[in-house]
Amino acid sequence: MSADLLAHVPGDRGWPLVGHTLMFVRDARGLTERHRRRYGDVYRMRVLGREGVTFLTPQATREIYLDPGKVLSSEGGWSSSIGPLFRNGLMLRDFDDHHRHRRVMQQAFSRAALTGYVDAIHDVTDRHLRSLPAGDVDVYVLMKRLTLDIAAEVFVGVSLGEQSERVNQAFQAAVAASITPLRVALPGSTYRRGLQGRAELTRVFGELVAQRRREEPRGDLLSRLAHATTEDGELLPVDDVVDHMVFLMLAAHDTTTSTLAVMLWQLALHPAEQDRVAEEVRALDGAPVTPADHGRLEHTTRAMQEALRLSPPVPFSPRHALADVEITGVRVPAGHGVNVSSLALHRHPDWWTRPDAFDPDRFAPGREEHKQHSHLFVPFGGGAHLCIGNHVAEVMVKAIVARLLAGRRVTADPAAGVVIRAVPIPKPRGPMLLTVR
Structure with a gap:
């Protein structure tokens, strides 16, 4: 039935039962590129039991993110993957409910905050x-521990201390479980470990x-x-607060870890680019980087943008069509998936x-390739679900x-052969060793 309803969309249903799931988990970038070359910029695909249409144009990305008809559900798009593990985070809320909860959290992301x-x-x-000693260091591991500790101090107001490694492991287990094809909590399974990780975070x-x-409010x-209250003056339910904090802490440290690791790895491989960044940051003379410094750190900004382009922290943004919808002239029937692939x-x-290629100057004045379309460069998503913490x-x-x-x-x-696994959040398949001196 689903295949008939999407018969007008090029593509295939993949393998029996699992569709494209195994190929997607193993090499999402390769799978997407093969489909683009074979079918073009619009094609159908079946992952984690959901069949839908993937769009690879900036105009389609704009229409999906802005969703003028309010028919594309983010909650429905994400529920089959991260739903049971990161329930009720902002990405798993829709429309008015999403707006209410985002408004409560927005105060923590103002310029003053x-x-x-x-x-x-x-x-x-x-x-x-x-x-940090001189010598070889796994930059991904280093950045993950660092960003988790920063997120704890900034958003929780405490140092996790001895709990830090347990919390880190719990997040890793929950993230890994979000894309496992076997979604049954069998003993020893990835999915069971993910649910146990979620229980530890809760x-x-x-x-x-x-x-x-x-305590008094801090x-x-x-x-x-x-201490936040609902419109009726009641405290937010504890479960809501916990759900928001678990999801926010994931977004605040895991996605930032990915960007930092890719950026530093590329700068290590491109010494001339590293020299340009180092010259900029040394000019700060040890002063803290503040929001006001964005304009001065021009090449640092471009190197960061290039890392985000090569390895966007959320490489796919799924939605679920609640009603029939047309996107760039392509009809998507109700009940099917819609997917943006920033990757x-x-x-x-x-x-x-x-x-x-790693080429930060593609973002420089005179080239600015990312400005060819408002939704060509979308590392933080867009529309109502634009990442709330992008400036942090x-x-x-x-x-x-x-x-x-x-x-x-x-x-x-350069011969180390580091391979970045794109989903669910970009992460190297093995050690990502940098030599520090």
């Missing part, structure tokens, strides 16, 4: 880098919420949510010169890179 996070970001970064943040409600987001769009050869992430990335490269140099072995 962001300025207040600067000291914590730099203090935690300096603590980690003081103990326990940790549930205890923290209870603690905050016994400035961190957890305290603000713990493919950011490397589309029709829009980018040498799309697989930018400050974190620039602050960490500035602190690291102001007095150090990183190199990497």
Whole structure:
């Protein structure tokens, strides 16, 4: 039945039972590129039991993100993957419900709040880098621990201390479970470990919420949510606060880790680009990176944008059609999926010169390839679900890179064969070793 309803869309249903799921998990970028070459910029695909249409044009991306008819459900799009593991986060809420909850959280992402996070970001970064020895270091592992500690200090108002590694492992288990094809909690299975990770995160943040409600309100987001009230004057349910904090902490550290690791890896492989960034950050003379520094750190910004282009932190944005909808002239029947692939769009050869090359100057005045269309470069999504923490992430990335490269140099072995697994959040398949001196 589904195949008939999508008969007008090029593509195929993949293997029996599993569709394209195994290929998607193994090599999402390769699968997407093969489909683009075979079927064009619009094709159907079946992943995790859901059949839908993938669009690889900036105009389709715009129409999907803006969703003028309010018929494309983000909750429905994500429910088959992260739904049971990161339930009720902002990406898993729709329309008026999403707007209400986003408004409650928005206060923690104002410019004034962001300025207040600067000291914590730099203090935690300096603590980690003081103990960083010269020699080889796995940059992904280093950045994951660092960004998790920063997110805890900024949004929770505490150092996780001895709990840090357990929380880190719990997040990793939950993320890995989000794309496993076997979604049954069998003993020893990836999905069971993911649910156990979710239970650990619920326990940790549930205890923290209870603690905050016994205290006077503080400035961190957890305290603000713990004391926030509904329109009826009631405190937000504990489950809502926990769900928001779990999802936010994932977004605040896992996606930023990906961007930092890719950016530093590429700078290590391109010493001339690293020199340009290092010269900029040394000019700060040790001063903290603030939101006001974005304009001065021009090449650092372009290097970060290029890392986000090559490896967008959310490489696919699924939606579920609640009613029949037409996108760039293609009819998608109700009940089917709609998918934006920033991973493919950011490397589309029709829009980018040498799309697989690390070339920060593609964002420089005079070229500005990303400005060919308003929705060609979408590393933080768009529309109502534009990443609420994108400005915090930018400050974190620039602050960490500035602190690291102001007095150090990183190199990497081009023959190391590092491969980035794109989904669910970009991560190297093995060690990502940089030499620090």
